[in-house]
Amino acid sequence: MVRSSMTSMERVVAALSLKEPDRVPWFPLLTTTGARELGLPIREYFSKGSNVAEAQLRMRKKFGHDCLYAFMHASAEVEAWGGESVYYDDGPPNCGMPPLADPERIMSLQPPRVKDSPSLIKALDAIRLMKERAGDEVPILSVVISPFSLPAMQMGLESYLLLIHERQDLLARLMEVNEEFTVEWGRAQVDAGTTAVVYFDPLSSPTIIPRELYLKTGFQVARRTISRIGGPVAMHFASGRCIPILDDVVQTGVGVLCAGCEEDLGELKRLAKGRIALVGNLNGLEMRRWSPARVEEEVKRAIAVAGPGGGFILSDSHGEIPWQVSDEVIFAMGEAVRRWGEYPLDWRS
Numbered sequence: 001m002v003r004s005s006m007t008s009m010e011r012v013v014a015a016l017s018l019k020e021p022d023r024v025p026w027f028p029l030l031t032t033t034g035a036r037e038l039g040l041p042i043r044e045y046f047s048k049g050s051n052v053a054e055a056q057l058r059m060r061k062k063f064g065h066d067c068l069y070a071f072m073h074a075s076a077e078v079e080a081w082g083g084e085s086v087y088y089d090d091g092p093p094n095c096g097m098p099p100l101a102d103p104e105r106i107m108s109l110q111p112p113r114v115k116d117s118p119s120l121i122k123a124l125d126a127i128r129l130m131k132e133r134a135g136d137e138v139p140i141l142s143v144v145i146s147p148f149s150l151p152a153m154q155m156g157l158e159s160y161l162l163l164i165h166e167r168q169d170l171l172a173r174l175m176e177v178n179e180e181f182t183v184e185w186g187r188a189q190v191d192a193g194t195t196a197v198v199y200f201d202p203l204s205s206p207t208i209i210p211r212e213l214y215l216k217t218g219f220q221v222a223r224r225t226i227s228r229i230g231g232p233v234a235m236h237f238a239s240g241r242c243i244p245i246l247d248d249v250v251q252t253g254v255g256v257l258c259a260g261c262e263e264d265l266g267e268l269k270r271l272a273k274g275r276i277a278l279v280g281n282l283n284g285l286e287m288r289r290w291s292p293a294r295v296e297e298e299v300k301r302a303i304a305v306a307g308p309g310g311g312f313i314l315s316d317s318h319g320e321i322p323w324q325v326s327d328e329v330i331f332a333m334g335e336a337v338r339r340w341g342e343y344p345l346d347w348r349s
Helices: 008-016 033-038 049-063 075-080 103-108 118-134 157-166 168-192 211-216 218-229 243-251 265-272 292-306 327-340
Strands: 140-145 196-200 233-236 256-258 277-282 312-316
Touching (some): 008 312, 049 118, 103 168, 118 168, 168 196, 168 218, 196 218, 211 218, 211 243, 243 265, 277 292
Parallel strands (some): 140 196
């Protein structure tokens, strides 16, 4: 039977409903690549939401993928807290000095307002512009950093890990403040027109902390926060492992889980089947060195183990395709998805 062609939105909704669409949806999460597309330095590119919106729309027309990505860079959230972004010529901006150097300030800390944060307003502008021009044909993805992972940038990872283990009073207050900020930020993105919010929570991954600690910290924060954002939410551990906490992630209320490149994708699909949709898990760092033939091999592998039965979206494992990945490689991904990702996946038999 020949299936009718779906729009990107229809294709993604079917996959997230744990059904088989016409083909596997494909999310190359392109950020700094947009600067290259517009011929702008990265700092200038991220200076306006209109630049991001224009690049996302152009790149989707060019590569033929199934999403628009409103995420700019993680340090944009830290700017809202009084931090700064450090820019590079060939990669994403990073955080400067942590704005919360003195942990004792936490007790009097208040969350910044989204409407008073220029770095966040730019992202909202990008979402609104993409929504105006793309309508409901294609999903728009945006990002919040989880309240539990945000302190790694607010105060530095070493200081934060000490706080988790030694100052429960300060940790509780910091989570309270961060949760209020994240909820307001997530709701603002939903109001602007995003289709789904990606909840980045790398510190909750078993790659960073043991499950026992996660259940007392990041898990509780996620359950409180995700339910208040007011729209569909996807869980992302930014390349971190997730199989050991899969059952817990399902209980946070998300309908989508992004798999790290070190996971056994076939095993994860077996455990997740009928419970939660999966996104992943191409290795973005290795992708910098892939030939078109290697791209096809990796795409085919991922679809073979995670595509059957639906509930799968092909993407990278980290949430961002590196600047150094060439257009040739991105084109090859699209060609491989269209060749090997059409349902039914009869070539597997």
